[in-house]
Amino acid sequence: MAYSDRVRGVFGSQLDEIREKGLFKQERFIHSAQAADIEVEFPSGADVRKVINICANNYLGLSSHPDVVKAAHEGLDSRGYGMSSVRFICGTQDIHRQLENKMTEFLGTEDTILFPSCMDANAGVFEAVLTSDDVMISDRLVHASIIDGMRLCSAQHDTFKHSNVEHLEKKLQLHADKRLKLVINDGVYSMDGDAARLDEIAELCEKYDAMLFVDDSHASGFIGKTGRGTHEKCGVMGKVDIITTTFGKALGGASGGCVSGRKEIVEMCRQKARPYLFSNTIAPVVVSGVLKVLDILSASTERRDKLEANTAYWRKGLTEAGFVLKEGDTPIVPVMLFNAKLAQDFSRDLYEEGIYAIGFFFPVVPNGQARIRTQISAGHEINHLDKALDAFRKVGKKHGILGLSKGEIIDKYGL
Numbered sequence: 223m224a225y226s227d228r229v230r231g232v233f234g235s236q237l238d239e240i241r242e243k244g245l246f247k248q249e250r251f252i253h254s255a256q257a258a259d260i261e262v263e264f265p266s267g268a269d270v271r272k273v274i275n276i277c278a279n280n281y282l283g284l285s286s287h288p289d290v291v292k293a294a295h296e297g298l299d300s301r302g303y304g305m306s307s308v309r310f311i312c313g314t315q316d317i318h319r320q321l322e323n324k325m326t327e328f329l330g331t332e333d334t335i336l337f338p339s340c341m342d343a344n345a346g347v348f349e350a351v352l353t354s355d356d357v358m359i360s361d362r363l364v365h366a367s368i369i370d371g372m373r374l375c376s377a378q379h380d381t382f383k384h385s386n387v388e389h390l391e392k393k394l395q396l397h398a399d400k401r402l403k404l405v406i407n408d409g410v411y412s413m414d415g416d417a418a419r420l421d422e423i424a425e426l427c428e429k430y431d432a433m434l435f436v437d438d439s440h441a442s443g444f445i446g447k448t449g450r451g452t453h454e455k456c457g458v459m460g461k462v463d464i465i466t467t468t469f470g471k472a473l474g475g476a477s478g479g480c481v482s483g484r485k486e487i488v489e490m491c492r493q494k495a496r497p498y499l500f501s502n503t504i505a506p507v508v509v510s511g512v513l514k515v516l517d518i519l520s521a522s523t524e525r526r527d528k529l530e531a532n533t534a535y536w537r538k539g540l541t542e543a544g545f546v547l548k549e550g551d552t553p554i555v556p557v558m559l560f561n562a563k564l565a566q567d568f569s570r571d572l573y574e575e576g577i578y579a580i581g582f583f584f585p586v587v588p589n590g591q592a593r594i595r596t597q598i599s600a601g602h603e604i605n606h607l608d609k610a611l612d613a614f615r616k617v618g619k620k621h622g623i624l625g626l627s628k629g630e631i632i633d634k635y636g637l
């Protein structure tokens with residue numbers, strides 16, 4: 223038998239080590255649709271409870287929106303369930319091209335290509351576009367999928383300190399001799415909720431003849447005055463050469479992603495990007511749903527405006543209660559606890575109070591920066607936020623951290 227006790231032991235001891243370090247991730251089973259109010263089984267086998275969800279990427283509250291669900295049903299009825307093919311063989315429907323055109327219009331770019339996910343978009347785009355004569359210069363905190371994508375590409379790789387444009391400029395000078403330079407950022411960074419300084423970065427790219435890449439997964443649909451993304455917020459629409467984003471967050475939350483940008487780059491992806499060539503694209507039912515999402519967002523800014531108001535209300539409430547937050551204005555609102563065990567205990571106590579929010583700690587965030595990452599949604603009503611604030615105050619009081627500074631929390635709980 224190949225899967226011998228010895229082999230089993232190799233994996234068993236690695237899993238034990240993850241458990242011993244307190245880093246084992248336990249999934250919670252949701253018995254309802256994704257929304258502000260959900261029904262959760264946790265731990266496995268426990269009674270199902272009604273809780274308020276404040277940790278979803280459902281920023282616009284569209285994951286279970288009736289119009290989106292209806293459009294998805296219609297797509298299922300008219301275009302079937304599956305394509306049983308990659309795009310270039312017989313896997314392209316009219317609605318796939320429609321979605322590409324709609325994204326191009328929404329993002330203000332030249333063309334768009336769909337991918338099975340944004341992870342796949344990031345896995346494919348660098349290798350399709352760059353060679354060993356080129357350099358990728360990335361912010362040190364870019365998303366894991368970008369890091370994996372860069373690993374698959376033969377171009378040289380360098381980094382700049384997070385959001386540090388002076389350091390980026392030095393790196394651009396250092397790599398002046400390369401055929402092509404690509405500066406790589408997340409639009410909004412998911413752990414701290416801070417936005418890239420795209421106005422300054424775009425200026426540097428122009429000065430040093432570099433291309434600009436932004437992964438706007440945590441921004442598309444709601445950041446900027448009309449929700450186009452970080453490029454709109456920073457006043458650089460039309461100046462970002464490559465945008466990747468996901469349909470798995472604000473834009474309906476199902477799945478799928480895309481590369482949008484300069485038409486030659488999109489065409490290179492269509493010819494060469496491996497996740498595009500060798501994996502099925504987005505299922506028709508999801509394409510139909512995302513098309514409806516874009517209609518909703520193009521008709522009115524009501525949902526992103528509500529999200530902005532909810533976020534301001536939430537930040538103000540937590541600040542007044544005496545929590546230490548990461549500064550910012552995006553719907554990602556990290557409540558800093560610093561100590562990993564405190565973050566886990568806090569999350570468990572919140573759950574007891576009917577609030578679902580997860581503790582983040584090393585290796586997801588740096589050591590000593592454990593937190594509860596809350597994410598606000600246009601699907602939240604004020605009474606959801608008030609209930610959640612009550613729970614935070616109660617649990618914060620229990621752990622004796624209300625009104626404490628960062629230093630005082632660390633003195634009390636250690637790192």
Ligand SMILES: *Cc1c(COP(=O)(O)O)cnc(C)c1O
Binds near residue numbers: 339341365479
């Ligand atoms: C969520 C996320 C992704 C992955 O998106 P999928 O479509 O789920 O693969 C990629 N990049 C960033 C920055 C993300 O936040």
